[in-house]
Structure formats: structure tokens, C-alpha cells
Amino acid sequence: MLRYARFIILLLLVAMVACRGQTDIPQDDVPSLTKIRLPMGYIPNVQFAPFYGADYEGFYREEGLEIEFDYSFETDGVALVAANELPFALVSGEQVLLAREQGLPVVYVASWYRDYPVGVVSKVEHGIETPADLAGKKVGIPGLFGASYVGLRALLQAGGLEEADITLESIGFNQVEALAADQVDAAVVYIANEPIQLAALGYETNILRVADYASLASNGLITNETVLAENPDLVQRMVAATLRGIRYTVDHTDIVFDISHNYVDELEQSDQVVQRAVLDASVALYQNDPLGYTDPDAWLNMEQVLLEMGLLSAPIDLEAAYTNEFSR
Numbered sequence: 001m002l003r004y005a006r007f008i009i010l011l012l013l014v015a016m017v018a019c020r021g022q023t024d025i026p027q028d029d030v031p032s033l034t035k036i037r038l039p040m041g042y043i044p045n046v047q048f049a050p051f052y053g054a055d056y057e058g059f060y061r062e063e064g065l066e067i068e069f070d071y072s073f074e075t076d077g078v079a080l081v082a083a084n085e086l087p088f089a090l091v092s093g094e095q096v097l098l099a100r101e102q103g104l105p106v107v108y109v110a111s112w113y114r115d116y117p118v119g120v121v122s123k124v125e126h127g128i129e130t131p132a133d134l135a136g137k138k139v140g141i142p143g144l145f146g147a148s149y150v151g152l153r154a155l156l157q158a159g160g161l162e163e164a165d166i167t168l169e170s171i172g173f174n175q176v177e178a179l180a181a182d183q184v185d186a187a188v189v190y191i192a193n194e195p196i197q198l199a200a201l202g203y204e205t206n207i208l209r210v211a212d213y214a215s216l217a218s219n220g221l222i223t224n225e226t227v228l229a230e231n232p233d234l235v236q237r238m239v240a241a242t243l244r245g246i247r248y249t250v251d252h253t254d255i256v257f258d259i260s261h262n263y264v265d266e267l268e269q270s271d272q273v274v275q276r277a278v279l280d281a282s283v284a285l286y287q288n289d290p291l292g293y294t295d296p297d298a299w300l301n302m303e304q305v306l307l308e309m310g311l312l313s314a315p316i317d318l319e320a321a322y323t324n325e326f327s328r
Contacts, residue, residue, distance in 0.1 A: 033061065033064055033065060033066040034064055034065050034066065034234065035065075035066045035068065036060075036065050036066065036068065036086075036087060036088060036238065037068045037070050037086055038051070038067055038069055038070060038086075038088055038089065038090065039070045039071075039072050039074070039077030039080065039081075039086065039089040039090065040069055040070060040072075040077075040090050041071075041072075041073065041074035041077055041089070041091060041146070042071065042074075042173070043071050043173060044069070044071060044263060044265065044266075045193070045264060046260045046264060046267060046275050046278055046279050046282075047192065047193060047278065047279070048260075049249050049253075049259070049260050049279055049282070050112070050242070050245040050246040050248070050249040050256070050286075051242065051245055052256065052259050052260045052263040052264075053248050053249050053256040054067075054241050054242060054244060054245025054248070055067050055245075055263075056262060056263075057245075059241040059245055059248070060238075060241045062241070063238070063241045064237060065238060065241060073146070074089075074090075074091050074095060074145070074146045075145050075146065077089030077090065077091055078091055078095050078096075078099050079104075081222055081223065082104035082106050084226050087223055087224070087227045087231075087234065087235075087238075088221055088222065088223055089221075090112070090219065090220070090221060090222075091106075091108075091219070091220070092116075092118075092146065092150070092217075092219045092220075093108065093216060093220065093298070093302050094147065094150040094216070094217070094302055094305075094306060094311075095146065095222075096108045096217070096222060096321050097217075097299075097303060097306055097316060097318075098306070098311060098312070100317075100320070100321050101312055101313065101314075101316055105224050105225035105226070106222045106223070106224055106225075107222060107223055107224060107225060107228055107321065107322065107323060108217070108220050108221070108222050108294060108321060108322035109220075109221055109222065109223050109228070109292075109323055109325075109326055110220050110221040110239045110242060110243060110292035110294075110326055110327065111217075111219075111220040111287040111292055111294040111327070112219045112221065112242075112246065112286065112287065113218035113219040113220070113285050113287060114218065114285060114286060114288075115209075115218060115285050116147070116151060116210045116211045116214070116215075116217075116218045117191055117211075117218065117219065117282075118147050118148055118150075118151030118152075118188065118189070118190060118191065118210045119151070119155075119188075119189060119190075119195075119207050119209040119210055120134065120139065120151075120152065120155055120186050120188055120189070120207070120208040121175070121179070121186065121187055121189050121191075121194060121195045121205050121208075122137075122205060122206050123179065123203055123205060123206075124204045124206055126185045126186065128206050128208070129206055130208070131155045131158045131160075131161065132160060132161065133159070134155070134156065134159060134161060134165070134208075135159070135161055135165045135166065137167070137185040138167045138169055138184045138185045139152065139166050139167065139168055139169070139184060139187065140171035140175060140178045140179070140183065140184035140186070140187040140188070141168055141169070141170060141171065141187070141188045142170070142171070142173055142188070143170050143172070144170070147219070148188040150305075150306070150309075151188060153305075153311075154210050154213065154214050154216065154305050154309075155208055155210060155213060157305065157308060157309065158213040158214065169183070169184055171183070171184065175187035175188070175189050175194045176194050176197045176198055176201075179194075179198060179203070180201060180203070191207060191285075192278055192281035192282040192284075192285060193278050193281075193282075195207050196274060196277045196278050196281060197274055200271060200273070200274045200277075214301055214305060216298055216301055216302045216305065217294060217295075217298045217299045217301075217302045217322070218285075218287070220287075220292075220294065221238070221239065223235055223238075228323075235326065236326060239292060239326040240326075243292050243327075243328065246291060249283060249286075250283055250286060250288055253279060253280065253283060256279075257275075257276055257279050260279075290327050290328055291328050292324075292326060292328060293324055293327040294324060294327070296318070299318050299321065299322060300318065303315060303316065303318060
């Protein structure tokens with residue numbers, strides 16, 4: 001009889017636990033996450049720390065989003081967003097204007113970088129101290145696309161040079177190796193990355209920063225006109241989580257650097273001092289006051305540079321190309 005009573009009590013306890021679980025977590029009330037594939041425009045790298053931090057700390061999930069990082073080319077991201085196959089991508093500012101001239105309805109909705117982060121780096125022995133000194137030099141570049149190419153053209157323009165005045169060599173994202181082996185005299189780089197790696201290898205370098213010669217619309221988040229018109233709440237949530245990630249990275253750089261090891265496979269095998277210096281240099285370039293804000297003058301300057309380069313055939317409607325509605 002005692003054994004039977006204990007059995008009844010056990011059944012009641014099991015039933016109570018089961019009922020409590022069903023009451024506390026009703027299946028119909030579990031929110032589903034909107035999956036977002038986000039083209040990054042570059043390989044996995046510590047420079048994407050704000051996005052890794054936002055994902056790891058749950059900032060995107062708190063906004064109802066699940067992020068998948070896509071490391072395809074920047075131009076691919078623009079095309080996919082323009083076709084409304086993806087809602088967002090990370091791109092540099094000039095890509096927005098080039099796309100809109102072609103009738104592609106992309107819109108820049110949040111700035112990530114304040115300063116245009118592209119430059120040209122060279123060993124000091126090549127004597128490249130001004131853009132004009134690039135004349136006659138062999139310059140390595142990832143390819144004739146994206147911010148690297150436009151940044152180079154801006155520097156050539158500042159030096160009174162044409163593309164024909166230099167020898168361009170496509171080297172992919174192997175700028176450090178190409179410079180170290182003297183395959184090229186100079187290379188187009190992101191100024192917070194390769195120059196730091198070269199310094200760690202013992203090379204003295206000169207750096208020509210595009211931002212020192214022109215204030216241009218820099219890297220940020222884009223969407224398209226359809227998403228912006230039909231689902232502004234999605235844009236608001238995506239921007240809010242991203243900006244929160246930027247702020248978190250600025251305020252907690254040590255933590256986010258550690259988080260990045262979960263997203264960049266090669267980071268653990270890399271020189272930790274160098275990679276941390278890359279992150280610190282990147283943070284110094286962020287637009288964070290206010291978060292996400294993009295300067296209208298930088299867009300005017302970008303348009304003018306692209307017109308003078310012949311990459312734009314005529315002025316475009318800049319007010320339709322970007323918005324500060326979501327900055328804070």
C-alpha cells in the first residue's frame with residue numbers, strides 16, 4: 001500500500017511539472033526569429049567585431065533577428081539587396097551612388113565608419129609621401145571594384161594623376177605578402193589593417209589616407225526602397241541592434257575582441273597583439289557621435305569625386321540615396 005501511494009505521488013509530481021512547463025512556455029507564444037543573411041564584403045576579420053559582438057551578446061535576437069554572416073564580395077551584396085533578394089548588406093558609400101545611377105533602389109540607412117577607411121601603403125624606401133608620388137609606381141589592388149578602387153582613384157585625382165600614370169596589379173587580399181615580397185611598390189589597403197601587420201613585421205611604411213584628401217561617405221548598412229517602405233520596423237530593428245553593437249565595441253573593446261575569436265577561425269593562430277591593434281585602429285574610425293549618422297556633405301563630396309572620375313554620368317538625387325532617420 002505504501003509503495004502504491006508513493007507511485008501515485010510520483011505520478012502527481014510528474015504531471016505537475018509537465019503542466020507547469022506547458023503553462024510557463026506556451027508553444028504558441030514562442031517568438032520566431034527573422035533570419036537575415038548579411039553580406040559583409042570581406043573575409044572573416046576582427047574588423048567586423050561590432051557585428052560579432054551584437055550577435056554573440058544577443059542584441060540581434062532581442063530585436064527578433066537571427067544573423068548569418070555572408071563573406072561575399074561587396075558588389076554581390078549590392079546586387080542582392082537591389083533585387084530584394086536580401087534586405088541588408090554592408091557596403092561603402094560610393095557603391096550606393098553607383099548603384100542608384102543604374103536605377104538600383106538601394107538606400108544607405110546607417111553609417112558604421114566616420115572616415116573613409118581606405119588608403120595606399122608603401123615601404124618608405126619607395127618615397128611615396130604624397131599622391132603625386134604614385135606616378136610610375138606598380139600599385140597592387142584587390143580588384144577594380146569597391147571602396148579600394150574608388151579610394152585609389154580619389155588619391156590619384158588628388159595627385160593630379162590618371163590611372164594610366166601607374167601600373168595596376170590585381171593581387172586579391174594579399175597586400176601584406178605582395179608588399180613584403182616587393183611584388184608591388186604600393187598597395188591599396190584598409191588603413192586599420194595591413195599597415196599594422198606590416199609594422200609588426202618590421203617594415204617602415206608611408207600611408208596615404210583617402211580621408212586626408214577627401215571627406216567621403218564611408219562604410220555602412222544599406223537596404224532597398226521596398227523594405228524601407230513596406231517594413232520600416234525591420235529596418236529599425238536591424239539598425240538598432242547594429243548600432244548597439246558598435247557602441248558595445250567602443251565601450252567594451254576587450255570583451256568584443258575575445259568574442260571575435262568565435263567568428264574568425266584564423267584569429268586564434270594570429271598575433272594577438274597585432275589583431276588587437278587592428279581592432280583599436282578600426283574603433284578609432286567609427287561613426288559614433290551620434291551613432292549611425294551620415295554627413296550630407298560627405299555625400300556631396302562623394303558625388304563630386306565620382307563625377308570627376310567619370311564613374312557617374314550626371315548628378316543624382318542624393319536625398320533618396322541615404323537617410324538619417326534611424327541614427328541616434
